[in-house]
Amino acid sequence: MSVTALTGTREFSIEALRAGRPDALAALYREHGAALYRLAYRLTGSRHDAEDVVHDMFVGLPEALRRYEERGELAAWLKRVAARVALMRLRSRKRRREVGLDAAEPRTDPSSGTDGIALQTAVDALPDRLRVVLVLKEIEGYSHAEIGDLLGISAVASRVRLNRALRRLRKALEDGR
């Protein structure tokens, strides 16, 4: 089956991707790589880790696509896989204690302004389990049911985590004033 049938005109097909053809992989990367990188960056909080996530994901994609059932949007499936790889990375990094160094790197863009820097600092300070839900819901636009499916938690738990994350953010921003 061609991806064309799912998402419009594309330069590649699922069959070519499953076969691991470099031209198909490159075309897929050009179309989705940047978005997946931004998702991984927001989840891991590190450019280095985000690059590793996208690297690992595209390296493993041809084999993983053999388990892709083509029942939904390829872009959504890619994002779910990227989120899981990023979560693996978070866990692995925490176990190796490398989180401290990455967290020590300022992530903020000077063009963000004072409020933007304060917000990014507050987001960085959130525990992973809260930040992940915050990113998926408020930035990526997932529903709580989808986040629940993605993370293996209930929709209610997702809603509770988001509420806690937002309250912590607001308190951090208030305290910083």
Place this chain on the structure above:
Amino acid sequence: MNDLDSVRAALREQPAPEPSRDLLPRILSSRAAGVRLTLPTAIARSAARWRLGALLVAAATLLFWVGTRSPVSREGRGAFDRDLLLGMPFAPLEAIGQEALARVMQPRYPLITALDAGRVHAGKWTYQLQWTTDGAFTSPQGNRTLTIGQGRFDGKPSWIMTETRDLKGATSGAGDTVFVDPGSLRPLRHARSWKQGRSFFVQEFLHDSVSERLHVAGPPSERNFSGNAALPGLKVSPLVVSWSPYWLNALVQALPLERRWRGSVYSVNWISMADRFPAFTPLDLRVTGAERVRVPAGSFDCWKLDVREGPDKFLVWVSKEERWVVMTRHTWSDEAGEWRDEALLAAVAPTPPAP
């Protein structure tokens, strides 16, 4: 930006960087080199049910623990911390700028005092690393090589222990070296680098304290940290260096392992990150049984050790005869599934102790 709606709006407008230009060539290069990785494309529902059950059991255990814990035992824990601080053979604290030991955890077992450091011998151990996802998909992660060799530090004989990694898809170029006193197995100097050596930390150990310099390279900017701290467990226990797997290869050679043996040592974390992590964490080791283990390097009769470092728990198999670390296994779970990472002894080149 203090109401929730404006926080939400600001979050969506936060800028995010673009991937580097060489990312796609690296991906294609890895594929062309034969690198294959297993991705977590599904969540094991059984894992979620298992976690819920574990949570209920943990809650019941906590209620029982709170209900049976006496005020005397809580005072005992505080007394331990005070004793630990009072037992430090240095004075005054501010003379060498040491930081307060804010969160030194209590070891589970008696600090190790019986140590036969003369049994430690040089060698080179290579391990195959692999991850298993949800008990189904096993993915090779590359190799790790640990080397223990003879050297000199500050004009005296020492062990030089190094770790090198050849991890698939890795870009960090990490390296790790520690000089160790052969008599006590205490570290003398520990250096670690990553990002092709542009980021590094160095820990210098004195008799009673450790100082650290940490340099984090950009992008987006370079940062430097430093710190000093007093060492816990002096006089009674060897000290080990955390995050450096070779400590185990040296330490187990010197331990009197036998059925039901147990003991604790302290590991050193980042001193200059003491506000993020405890500077020192007990490593609790316990022999839980004996098993015959088959790995790429062969079959070995092993002691099976349960090792805890703070909240982390992993299993280690140590060959009874050679005292080699034959296999390590760390299992954990999170929202995305259950993970297991293992290091399997693949090759060994031991240098026997001098007669």
